[in-house]
Amino acid sequence: MSTATTHDDHHHGAPSGIMRWITTTNHKDIGTLYLWFAFINLLIGGAMAMVIRAELFQPGMQVVDPNFFNMMTTMHGLIMIFGAVMPGFVGLANWQIPMMIGAPDMALPRMNNWSFWILPFAAIMLIAPMFTGGAFLDGQGPAFGWTMYAPLSLQYDKLSFFIFAVHMLGFSSIMGAINIIATILNMRAPGMTLMKMPLFVWTWFITAFLLIAVMPVLAGAVTMLLTDKYFGTSFFAAAGGGDPVMFQHVFWFFGHPEVYIMILPAFGVVSQIIPTFARKPLFGYSSMVYATASIAFLSFIVWAHHMFTVGMPVAGELYFMYATVMIAVPTAVKVFNWMATMWRGSMTFETPMLWAIAFVFLFSLGGFTGLMMGIAPADMQYHDTYFIVAHFHYVLVTGAVFSIIAAVYYWLPKWTGHMVNETHGKIHFWWSTISVNVLFFPQHFIGLAGMPRRIPDYSVQFADWNMVSSIGGFAFGLAQVYFLFVLIKTIKGGEKATDQVWEGAEGLEWTIPSPAPYHTFETAPTVK
Amino acid sequence: MESKELASRNRKLVGRLGIAAVVMFGFGFAMVPLYNVFCDITGLNGKTGRIEAEAALGQAVDMEREVTVEFVVSVNSDLPWEIKPMVRQIKVHPGAVTEVKYAARNITGNTVIGQAVPSLVPGLASKYFNKTECFCFTQQTLAAGEYKEMPLRFVVDPALPKDVSSVALSYTFYRMEGGGETQPGNGLEKITLGQVSMGSDPLEPVL
Numbered sequence A: 001m002s003t004a005t006t007h008d009d010h011h012h013g014a015p016s017g018i019m020r021w022i023t024t025t026n027h028k029d030i031g032t033l034y035l036w037f038a039f040i041n042l043l044i045g046g047a048m049a050m051v052i053r054a055e056l057f058q059p060g061m062q063v064v065d066p067n068f069f070n071m072m073t074t075m076h077g078l079i080m081i082f083g084a085v086m087p088g089f090v091g092l093a094n095w096q097i098p099m100m101i102g103a104p105d106m107a108l109p110r111m112n113n114w115s116f117w118i119l120p121f122a123a124i125m126l127i128a129p130m131f132t133g134g135a136f137l138d139g140q141g142p143a144f145g146w147t148m149y150a151p152l153s154l155q156y157d158k159l160s161f162f163i164f165a166v167h168m169l170g171f172s173s174i175m176g177a178i179n180i181i182a183t184i185l186n187m188r189a190p191g192m193t194l195m196k197m198p199l200f201v202w203t204w205f206i207t208a209f210l211l212i213a214v215m216p217v218l219a220g221a222v223t224m225l226l227t228d229k230y231f232g233t234s235f236f237a238a239a240g241g242g243d244p245v246m247f248q249h250v251f252w253f254f255g256h257p258e259v260y261i262m263i264l265p266a267f268g269v270v271s272q273i274i275p276t277f278a279r280k281p282l283f284g285y286s287s288m289v290y291a292t293a294s295i296a297f298l299s300f301i302v303w304a305h306h307m308f309t310v311g312m313p314v315a316g317e318l319y320f321m322y323a324t325v326m327i328a329v330p331t332a333v334k335v336f337n338w339m340a341t342m343w344r345g346s347m348t349f350e351t352p353m354l355w356a357i358a359f360v361f362l363f364s365l366g367g368f369t370g371l372m373m374g375i376a377p378a379d380m381q382y383h384d385t386y387f388i389v390a391h392f393h394y395v396l397v398t399g400a401v402f403s404i405i406a407a408v409y410y411w412l413p414k415w416t417g418h419m420v421n422e423t424h425g426k427i428h429f430w431w432s433t434i435s436v437n438v439l440f441f442p443q444h445f446i447g448l449a450g451m452p453r454r455i456p457d458y459s460v461q462f463a464d465w466n467m468v469s470s471i472g473g474f475a476f477g478l479a480q481v482y483f484l485f486v487l488i489k490t491i492k493g494g495e496k497a498t499d500q501v502w503e504g505a506e507g508l509e510w511t512i513p514s515p516a517p518y519h520t521f522e523t524a525p526t527v528k
Numbered sequence B: 001m002e003s004k005e006l007a008s009r010n011r012k013l014v015g016r017l018g019i020a021a022v023v024m025f026g027f028g029f030a031m032v033p034l035y036n037v038f039c040d041i042t043g044l045n046g047k048t049g050r051i052e053a054e055a056a057l058g059q060a061v062d063m064e065r066e067v068t069v070e071f072v073v074s075v076n077s078d079l080p081w082e083i084k085p086m087v088r089q090i091k092v093h094p095g096a097v098t099e100v101k102y103a104a105r106n107i108t109g110n111t112v113i114g115q116a117v118p119s120l121v122p123g124l125a126s127k128y129f130n131k132t133e134c135f136c137f138t139q140q141t142l143a144a145g146e147y148k149e150m151p152l153r154f155v156v157d158p159a160l161p162k163d164v165s166s167v168a169l170s171y172t173f174y175r176m177e178g179g180g181e182t183q184p185g186n187g188l189e190k191i192t193l194g195q196v197s198m199g200s201d202p203l204e205p206v207l
Helices: A017-025 A027-055 A066-101 A111-131 A159-186 A201-228 A244-261 A264-278 A284-298 A303-310 A314-326 A328-342 A351-374 A378-383 A386-416 A423-450 A460-492 B003-044 B054-056 B125-126
Strands: B067-077 B083-086 B087-092 B098-106 B114-120 B128-133 B141-143 B147-156 B166-176
Touching: A027 A066, A027 A111, A027 A386, A027 A460, A027 B098, A066 A111, A066 A201, A066 A386, A111 A159, A159 A201, A159 B003, A201 A244, A201 A264, A201 B003, A244 A284, A244 A303, A244 B003, A264 A284, A264 A328, A264 A351, A264 A386, A284 A328, A303 A378, A314 A328, A314 A351, A314 A378, A328 A351, A351 A378, A351 A386, A351 A423, A378 A423, A378 B125, A378 B166, A386 A423, A386 A460, A386 B147, A423 A460, B003 B098, B054 B128, B054 B147, B067 B083, B067 B147, B083 B166, B087 B098, B098 B125, B098 B141, B114 B125, B114 B128, B125 B128, B141 B147
Parallel strands: B067 B166
Antiparallel strands: B067 B087, B083 B098, B098 B147, B114 B141, B114 B166, B128 B147
């Protein structure tokens, strides 16, 4: 019987123009802001990837100098993780969670506004040092890798920009996570018990706890960098009694759960889409929930598999190896559940379903290479080669990014009121899926052959596959510009979407009109 | 649900989650002492120990067993010194105090202070590797162009696990800003001197 949220100041004559967006507390507006922010960052980070692939097109130094290349790999990683994938999922959460649980808005709408508006400033702070230094290609952005390993990162003289940008990103994420948990725990419609919640809501609920647990640890790690750099402490500087390996432990204690922060909501998206187009309820709903929770728990106890080569004792290597390989069990539960959902379903292959199926296939492929590297003795060979680059791009690009694109195609008719032109959607899908494999699959080969990552030049034996990979890269980059065209075209017009949009769609968000009105569920629905 | 009640539930939840975030921020810092304690117990990070000379010389020497100790030095790029161990490797009996020397030269025209940081591989052996005297206990000062031989006296604990037959001791030298003091040597007789197999200039490249 809730008619208004806590600090509800929804004026039905909201300010217009730019002030509407700056002052908005509406979850749909904020969701839109997050999604556009993510897309802009995808293009910026993508442009950096193009520079990397251009330099690696041929052996030798052609396009940029080595420091600039290092800056590109560093900034590409940071922008894609903190600027594109994480805000992309938060945008989906903002749009969808209130509509999926029958809430009128997020629990804390003003904090929601703040969570978003910190982001552009954090991004500017992160990117700004790239434009210092005199001439073109003389940027002085961070060039120490997105993992910011000390003591290398301590040699960077504009480190304070980077550190405060990470702090701001952390604040934004933590506030966003608190808001999501409060919304899910306190704002569900009557009858919406926890075990009736759509899987997307469940995965985000667990992700939010991961964010609250590990973003502060990252903040702590960069604060230690700050005091080491500017206040004379020696947390990580060996000369003063610090320990560089300890930085890696602290960083990966954050870093491994962070990986799941970027993939659990993707599991949620796919768990919404596949039942819709298989026209069957999700197979093994409760096992999906428990599998998600198990993956989240395991993510805290496997971090040192990122550092098998630092010289751990065999007992440590064995422990982290077994714990890591154990993650395959709940992950396999999920993959088999998706397959069982599709089994003998009345499947149709609209654009969102194609992306979701590609996700299941290609994410599993990335998961398998992850298992290979989880084997400690084998990892000695793969460590810091292009094999790991191929692995994490399979799980993050064809995993996380594909699921965000799938979600956008799935819910876009609800957001805009227009169906996506299926031909355009399918062109985008096949173009992206083929090119992304041309881009990343050969990196397995050159990685196994021993090409190190993060190096702008390489031995001529790697030349052929690098050229293939670069061609795939340029094609994949161009495909995302085409995506922009599809998005704008759908926002501007298209076939009118029905309320249910997809024939097999079930859930509260499909009971409201398309496009979703500015205010929904001001009177809570009752869930049976 | 009444909106007032909802507001208070939200406030409570936000408070709790906020506290959780602050606690986790603290946990990030708590990992530093936790890590150090863990490493002290297990010897994981290769930090070697220090014992008094009297205690070291009182240990029984295990003449049945030989352990190879290898010496490695790396110099941080900020420190303009040439440093080499005067022996590359030596076989010692556990319990016997052994002295080796490192040769260092300041190749600049200024006085420079350096500090050596030790690390031992395998890490689990590090708590059985003790020093009675080491140039790494204090900062070292070299005047312009000064050449110096720096002693290291160590003893391998006879309790060293049987499967360890060789250890590598690595020093990294860093440049320090402050002033340093040198430690006077104390000529103890029972010390085995390491073989010095050097030509006239110990800093000539050793093959």
